[in-house]
Amino acid sequence: MTVSEASSISVLFDQEWSGKPYELYALLQAEHAIMWDDIMRSWIVLRHSQITELAKDARLSGARIDDFHRQLPPESRATMAPLAAILKDMMLFNEGPAHSRLRKLIRPNLSPRFIRDLRTMIEKLADALLDQVVPTGEMDVVRDFSEPLTRGVIAMIAGVPSHAAHLLENWPGLLHEFFSQSPDELPRLAALRAAFDETADLRQAGAGDDLFTQMIAEQLGRDSYTADEVFANFLLLIDAGQATTTHLIGNAALALLHHREQADLLRQRPEVAANAAHEFMRYDSSVQFTTRVALADIELDDVRIRQGDTVTLLLGAGNRDPRRYADPGRLDLTRKASDHLSFGHGIHYCLGASLALAEIEIAMQRLVRRTWNWRLAQSEINWLDSINFRFLTGLRIRFDH
Template identity: 55%
Template sequence: MTTSIGKPTLMDMFRPEWSDDPYRFYAAHRAVRPLFWDEFLRTWVVLDHATISALLKDDRLSCSRVREFHDRLPPDSRNRMAPLARTLVDMMVFNDPPRHRRLRKLPKSGFIPRHVREIRELIERTAGELVAELPVAGEFDVVADYAKPLTRRMIATMTGVSDDILHLLEDWKGLSHEFFVQSDAEIGRITALRQAFDEGLPVRRAGTGTDLFSRMIAEQLRADDYTDDELFANWLLLIDAGLSTTTYLLANAVQALLRHPDQLAELLDDPALMPGAVHELMRYDSSVLYTTRVARSDLAVRDRRIAAGESVTLVLAAGNRDPERYPEPDRLDLRRKANDNLSLGHGVHYCLGSAFALAEIEIGLAKLLEGVPGLRAVPHRPRWLQSINFRFLQRLPVAVGPESGGS
């Protein structure tokens, strides 16, 4: 359960016994030490729901860590990662108040009932079209054939990505993951997206853009002076969150239901369970495992002293499986009230697009289950993105139609 240096570290999750099921790793450590210092990653690791919830609301912890991380890189890596760093520093998720409040205001006026209704209608239509294209017999891959196309079409429509550059949204990788593992694989894609964004910027600034993002920000652009970099960074944030986390939330939810046929049957018998079921499915297997903060000042947490400048890793997925908050946490129970799960964050950084994400999972699941009766799992070994922070299922083969070998 430990590395060769004999101390607990999140890097142990790359070991074969933990890689497929990080929740066993979290449970084993939480029972002994719900807060521990990870010497390998140089961060405090927090594993219980109550402490994570409190720290997500604690303004003594800072989200502004991109520039500090970038400045610590060796010169060659610093130069290589500079284009991605310059974009991330302007995203609201990597800023603290008061700048965070200002950036959050930019699209906030768009999250009104009219736009939410519009998005739900778009999800209904898009998911219905995709389900109609799925085979009625044989096999398909939920990730490649449904979850990815659904989120890609949704995000393209919301952000005004035209058909001629739609390929730039394919095979998307989480930008924060790429930055913190010092991968420059996405920089070329981001550069191309920036060029396309800049071409359409005059229309957005004039308030005549017709895509949802343009309409969401039009009111705030009249009230405040945002730089082109700020506009692009938070446009890209909408793409990044919508393509990466939402795709895999949906895929993980389908896998969880297929692994729990009793719960799947209950949901099929009572579709009214779906809104609450989405929260339980997100609690059970989220696509984002943790978030990181930096201590602004010294603070005491669970009788330990966290010094100013030290990193604090809040393992959201561990909090979601904390037995002190959720009895029998490893059991999927679609009737459980799990609205306080940590998958969408907490406090001032609670996901601004939560209504959109929840709607996409709810409607995407409902359309799939309604339109593909008899959906069942195909025996396979799950393959996950090699990451200790993201729970991204790379493929999910399923079967439909009559089972072979029947009489």
């Protein structure tokens, strides 16, 4: 395929390119820092330096839910209205004072100290899950390990009632559901909202015994957050802390299958695990891009982005930019890659970054310590049908122990 033929990143839906985004990014990146995509109707920003520059530019807004929702066909617009209403109350899709106000609801207590206090619980849960599968010599890394690990962590933090814990199983990611116009998860959301409202009075009074209530109690006393705002950002905590982290761990395991010498390195030098977590995220992020809307004209590399244009920051391409990382297609767990783009950049930098890094570090360290000589136990690698979310449908391996 030539550069002119690869004029849209939507070709990743084609059989020829399915599951191979980084090959396409390299092809495009060699010719463009930024390009117009006719099919996506968006400017695509491909290089690390331009992505970091634009991610901090106040002339770009993440408040894009209304625009997308208005463009849907009438029937889809009506169906997706409940999910649109939830997403509009998330800090991720707000700017300026509204974003700052919503971010304050959770940020003060998602601190490095808070995460350090969680590490023992994460380690115990990871070991318990491995205790169940290691003796069999075979596991699905996603189904048997990463998904129940992240679900268990989030269930504890979010304080989901035990009778509703099943609602977190196989959490799909609300952004994927909304942008793919899928109503499949609306019943789950309604049931989760009902369970959430059961403890609303305790939460409002700061009297709940779950970590989420403890996290937001002080801020609830300072500002009048609506019940919808609290619920929406509770869901954002689940979305960011479960679905994306589940697949970051799955993608990391797949990367080690292709770089066995790096698995050996992590086994022999467990102290590199914290640094390795950043490299895993750079190498194969579970979220490939984020989208903004231009609030004013912007000049960038001889391109004029006009007010109202959509701008897609292709994080996955920036993470593989050879101008920033030497030999970017090689996994190197000793590489200094903490400036990767997988958590975003600027004011929308992921609040749960410290938690995700801790989970990846612990999960991968435990996994390689207790299993070795991995072999793929499925005929092919299958991915969620999405060009943004790098979610493995499963990763079955056999191993020695």
